[in-house]
Amino acid sequence: MDKSYLSCIQAKILFPSCSSLLKPSILGVFLSATALMLTACGGGGDGGGSLIGGGDSNGWKAGVYQSSDNFGNYCAAPRSGASKITGIPFPDKKGSALQEKNFLRSWSYETYLWFEDLPDVNPSNSDTPQAYFNRLVSDKKTASGSYKDNFHWYESTEEEEAWSAGISYSYGLHIKIKWDAPFSIQVAYVDQYSPAAAKNIKRGAKIIAVDGQSVANASDTKLREWFYPSRINDVHEFEIQDLGTTNTRKVTLESVSLPTAAVSLAKAITHNGSKAAYMQFNTFIPDAQDQWVEAINSLKAAGVSDLILDLRYNGGGYISVAAQVGYMIAGSNTTNKVFYQDVANSKMPKEQPWGFVDTGLYGLNKSLALPTLNLQRVYVLATSGTCSASELVINSLRGIGVSVYLIGDTTCGKPYGFLPQPNCGTTYYTIQFKAINAKGFGEYSDGFIPSTTDNGLDKVKGCTVADDLQHELGDPNEALLAAALQLRATGACPAVASGRQQKLSAEQYTGELMQPETRKLLILDR
Known part of the structure; x- marks a missing residue:
């Protein structure tokens, strides 16, 4: 098999991060094994770059885009050292939130499937880079009335690298949420040899409360905190109603680093x-x-x-x-x-x-x-x-x-x-x-x-x-x-x-x- 093909096809089709508990509109997708892989890696020249050609005091001019390479890796809070997942040194350079937003603006215009639909938002606004990115999406709808783009999202790079490496911080508990208020949460399945399995939690069990708080009307923030730990040794008390019973029991689960059972x-x-x-x-x-x-x-x-x-x-x-x-x-x-x-x-x-x-x-x-x-x-x-x-x-x-x-x-x-x-x-x-x-x-x-x-x-x-x-x-x-x-x-x-x-x-x-x-x-x- 052609080696260039093998290297190109090692791309991904990502789905949204549950640890971010993104709504469906932000949920996942798959990636392309294409030349995009060669151009979408960020990087960027040595210049911090400001947009040329007039516009506001920060150099922005509607419809004028510099290459995203001019802004990539210029960060308001640059990281030092290397990734603890991959060992690769961080490419960050001292920059600003404006440069981060300029990167997102140019990169989106270069690669977005429906780039003609993108709003051209002045990056010198007060948005964080992540909030600014959320604006860079088509608001067009399909014939059925649904949004053309339901998959626009972001996550921390550490989370993405951990997922790619098959690392998860978890209780081994996979859940299914019924979103009609009041919410209802049931266990979809449990990983073998996990903290949840050790407490005999099984498919079909209902989760009534966490840390004494009902899950029925919990916020997204609380659901993230309770069910999608971002580290090991995250401890919560879960009130469980096992399948076929009317009684509940309380179990304490502590997150661990689990290998992914694909x-x-x-x-x-x-x-x-x-x-x-x-x-x-x-x-x-x-x-x-x-x-x-x-x-x-x-x-x-x-x-x-x-x-x-x-x-x-x-x-x-x-x-x-x-x-x-x-x-x-x-x-x-x-x-x-x-x-x-x-x-x-x-x-x-x-x-x-x-x-x-x-x-x-x-x-x-x-x-x-x-x-x-x-x-x-x-x-x-x-x-x-x-x-x-x-x-x-x-x-x-x-x-x-x-x-x-x-x-x-x-x-x-x-x-x-x-x-x-x-x-x-x-x-x-x-x-x-x-x-x-x-x-x-x-x-x-x-x-x-x-x-x-x-x-x-x-x-x-x-x-x-x-x-x-x-x-x-x-x-x-x-x-x-x-x-x-x-x-x-x-x-x-x-x-x-x-x-x-x-x-x-x-x-x-x-x-x-x-x-x-x-x-x-x-x-x-x-």
């Missing part, structure tokens, strides 16, 4: 005389590659003939891993086929399409051939928390003729992507491209929809079934998995499939919220 569960299920594989897949991080290799080898040895891929809580990750996942599912069916192609703004050169990846890029399997199930069909379990790279896999497999069946709810709707752009300790995400498959389709901004028929576009043959918190994930009696097994065996959905769940707006939904490593959520919104 693949939480992979097993063979004997059903209707044959074996189907079930895999719970939570995030497309580099560590997922080796976890997939181990799982695929185990499932092949078990003699499975189908795969039920549980992406219900997977909000995205690296495109490179998504391309590997596509190969490990479909194998020879991907040979010489297009995985995806990105469409950037009119300033960017057209990129060649990217193929599926059959070689290890990371960890123990770097440069080694990847195993594959060589399947021509796959059953995907989904919710509105299925986003970004997860949707990219669905779209890309359908683009090459692999049959995808969708069980659950409409996905988040994220055909757009970006490269993360660090500057002065904050990493920014602005939409820079749209992803299309081998058939040229990429308009699924309202999500992929389970349907009785497959239109080759946004409607995917499958079953609409509500997420079932009454059973553990991987239990054949759990509603989504049971529906997939029945669809596989009979070609028909359960007689009592639920009606479509409400698709929440950006103001209502933060997503299937999970711990920071999952960052995903989003759902897009998000």
